[in-house]
Amino acid sequence: MAPPLIKKTAQGDLYSRPSSVEAQIDEVAKLSPPELKARLDVTNPKQEGFLRPETLVHLLRQGIATDSMKTFNVVLPVLLKRCEKTLEGKIFNFLPSADKLREDILGQFAELLASDGRGDIPDELDFYECRFNSAFRTFWISCVREVGHSGQFAAVESEEELDELFADEEPLKGISDSLHNDTPETRLRMKQLLQAIETLPKKERDAVVLVHVMGFKEESNDLDEETAATKCNCTGRTIRNRLASAAAKLDRFQEDQ
Amino acid sequence: MKFTQSADATSLRAACYEISMAKDVPDAALLDEVVRRYPQFGSELTEFAILVALDALRECAGAHEVVPEGGDSVSPAVSRAMSRFHNRLHAESLNAAAPAKKPAMGEDVNPFSGLSRQEFRNLAARLDTTTVFVSKLRDREIEPDTMTSGFREYAAAEMNVPVELLNAHLDAMRGSAVVPARFHKADGKPSHGERQTFEEAVRNSGMTEEQRRKFLEL
Numbered sequence: 001m002a003p004p005l006i007k008k009t010a011q012g013d014l015y016s017r018p019s020s021v022e023a024q025i026d027e028v029a030k031l032s033p034p035e036l037k038a039r040l041d042v043t044n045p046k047q048e049g050f051l052r053p054e055t056l057v058h059l060l061r062q063g064i065a066t067d068s069m070k071t072f073n074v075v076l077p078v079l080l081k082r083c084e085k086t087l088e089g090k091i092f093n094f095l096p097s098a099d100k101l102r103e104d105i106l107g108q109f110a111e112l113l114a115s116d117g118r119g120d121i122p123d124e125l126d127f128y129e130c131r132f133n134s135a136f137r138t139f140w141i142s143c144v145r146e147v148g149h150s151g152q153f154a155a156v157e158s159e160e161e162l163d164e165l166f167a168d169e170e171p172l173k174g175i176s177d178s179l180h181n182d183t184p185e186t187r188l189r190m191k192q193l194l195q196a197i198e199t200l201p202k203k204e205r206d207a208v209v210l211v212h213v214m215g216f217k218e219e220s221n222d223l224d225e226e227t228a229a230t231k232c233n234c235t236g237r238t239i240r241n242r243l244a245s246a247a248a249k250l251d252r253f254q255e256d257q
Numbered sequence: 258m259k260f261t262q263s264a265d266a267t268s269l270r271a272a273c274y275e276i277s278m279a280k281d282v283p284d285a286a287l288l289d290e291v292v293r294r295y296p297q298f299g300s301e302l303t304e305f306a307i308l309v310a311l312d313a314l315r316e317c318a319g320a321h322e323v324v325p326e327g328g329d330s331v332s333p334a335v336s337r338a339m340s341r342f343h344n345r346l347h348a349e350s351l352n353a354a355a356p357a358k359k360p361a362m363g364e365d366v367n368p369f370s371g372l373s374r375q376e377f378r379n380l381a382a383r384l385d386t387t388t389v390f391v392s393k394l395r396d397r398e399i400e401p402d403t404m405t406s407g408f409r410e411y412a413a414a415e416m417n418v419p420v421e422l423l424n425a426h427l428d429a430m431r432g433s434a435v436v437p438a439r440f441h442k443a444d445g446k447p448s449h450g451e452r453q454t455f456e457e458a459v460r461n462s463g464m465t466e467e468q469r470r471k472f473l474e475l
Contacts, residue, residue: 010275010294043327064346069419076342080335085325090312103334110338114345118352120267127274133316138277141308142270145301175314190318197311206307213310216285226289231303 001026002058007126015130021054028055033070040078053082053132061116061125076113083109083136090140105143112139172212172247196253200246206232207242218243269298273305282313340425347422367426368418369395383415385471390462393453394427401428403455407475 002025007015017025028036028051042049056079063071087102116125127135175193197205210216210228219229219236229236272295276283283306292299331339347368369391372380381388393399394412404427413420453461459472 009278010291015278041327044324073419076339077329077331077335080338081325081331084332084335084338090315099334103337106334106338107341110342111345114342115349118349121271124274127278131278134277134281135274137309137312138270138273141305141312142273145305145308187317187319190314194314194318197314205311209307209310210285210303213282213314214284214288214306226285226292 005123005126005129007123007130015126017054017058017129018131021052021058021129024052024055025058028059033074037074040074043082051078053079053136054129057113057125057128057132060113061129064114064116076110079113080106080110086136087140091144101144101147105140108143109136109139172208172243172250175208175212192253193250196250197246199253200249203232204242204246204249207239208246211239211243265297268295269301272298272302276302276306277309282310336421340421343419343422344425347418367395368416368422369426380416384412385468387463387468390458390464393458393462397427397429398452399427399458400452400454405455405475408455408472411475 002017002022005015005017009015028039031039039049039051042051044050056075059075060072060079063069063075084102084106087105091098091102091105112119112124117123127138175190197208200208207228210231211218216226216228216231218227218239220227227236228239232239272291275291276287279287288302288306292302295302351370369377369380377391378388381391384391409423409427410420413423416423456473459469464472
């Protein structure tokens, strides 16, 4: 039985590993080194025997704590190879320094693994034993923001102050539906929408995500209420203009497909 | 995500984790709640939440489902990340013993730097060579490309450090080695002239013929 995590949520509850991770950690503890190696060679998450990244982080931490080089020498490359693949899909090649950025993030992550129990957030790796993909997403996005590439998913900015535009926002309304109904059809639709969203200027993209993904109101009469307008530091009319412009572009994009 | 960051950056990172750990796709209520606790980072957290939401959309669309290749081969980027892991691990173990010696982020770790004079001599004896030759390794006076992997593995095993750590030291740019001042007499400080090849270093370090042959066969 793996020791419990010590990181606490903002509400004071302890973070805990999913039961499937706990079970896998117990199972792996009984494996011989060749059996562990065979399990590490399973790279497809859908294949039987695949070791979850949360389990790999646990094994690494255990290996470091017990100074077991054998453990972390076999687990580390597997985890880093998976992270490398993830970053290839996230840090887009059109960035002039994409390769360097990906490599630097990977290196920083390797250092984070090595400094378990130390640093500014000593129990940071608890997040990775709990929900690896979410934690790693935090890590790489923070790295991207630090080097000033957070606009990487958006097109070049060009916005004029316009009279209020009106457009059919139907294409945008589909985003929320697709998010909450995971079917092959919604996946395909989401893929098309996503391609279109990534071509939007950053301000339009932000308005779309704030309103149609995160559920912020465009604006409010309540001065204390946070809205897309307050988040973007602009008026409600500007938000509506951005949404209308985005909807028109998404519509055109979908017609062209 | 630097380890030498300010308290502010640490708080921001903690707030970002709170957002992404709470829900796959952050919503208005979650962002508001976290911003209320970290009001100084309102705009940063909003930007972060938007990027998280976009990435969640991408995963929902299955846009980047990737499976790494199996087998033991690793890319140069993974290999360098592993070196950084071992460097960091070694630095942390030195820190545990002597907190004042903590190297700056990204600084190469010299596996020779923690050795006392006697330990340095003992290492030369274990390697079956002279202290002159070990000094050349320590001060990166040998052209890295001329050192065989056999020699590197042999040296790392005798030094009891991961070969990746030794490689990171030997392959690093010259002149940045972290060397205690006590090793340098006035006329013995590391020079910054041309590096020697491995063979030249073996032949010009006072080793016996037998030692030279052994090293050149590694």
